[in-house]
Amino acid sequence: MATTAQLTLNSGDIAGDPVNVTKLMTLTKAGTTNDLDQSSGLNRVHLRSTTNKVLLAANAEGNDLAAKVYIINKSEDASLYVTVTINAQTIGKLYGGDFLFIPWSQTDTDADIEIAATNWTSSTGDIPVEYALFHEDTDFLTNA
């Protein structure tokens, strides 16, 4: 039951020599070679909130188990960004077209992954955001 994620970072001109990094990983459970076997599937929301909204609710049972989160800002407007927060700490911002792929520890029930369309206004239009969670806790039902 293997799920793989491959990242390719490529640039011919950001440095004196080209950058070309390609890495493939198999998504596995914490500390084992057993494959992750649970997924939220690919979800899509249309964000129009300047305040934080819970995208993925942490579950204490997931503490320190392996989980991987994919989030992409599908806006085609480079200026529209989504602020990603865990436990009130800003992690980073996804501008139009940006994605992240991160591990998620769910240290406690405060470790929700939240997003906000920080510079959204009624005239900018919604920000489409797609996301998926891959995880190992069979009791973990989130964001129904």
Place this chain on the structure above:
Amino acid sequence: MATTTAQLVLTSTDLLSDSLSLSAIATLTGAGNSTGLTNTGGLARKTTESASQYTLFAAASYTDDKAHKIYLKNMETSAGLYFLISIHDVEVGRIYAGDWALIPWSADTTSDHADFKITPSTNASHTLEYMIIHE
């Protein structure tokens, strides 16, 4: 202006009852504009031999509130060896042996400095490869 792209391909034939095949490609640009990110720390490697927390990137060394991207890969092959990623004092998650991550980072210095930190799982040798692409 430099052009740097990041492509993700997620694939599974048996996680769900239908095949999963997801691809995303992003051109890494500055905050709120379409100008390509122009700076990088280059691909680097760090081997730790202590379970102490290390600051990989100090927020004060980068421009606050920008569209920085950080790539990390745990080069270990023993499944139990991980790096815990933290930003300021918040745990993000663990990258286990062979795992990689691509993380946006704001380098926020408006309140507490959002330093980017790693903590190896044990005192055993742990090797990490990493790269920052930044404004």
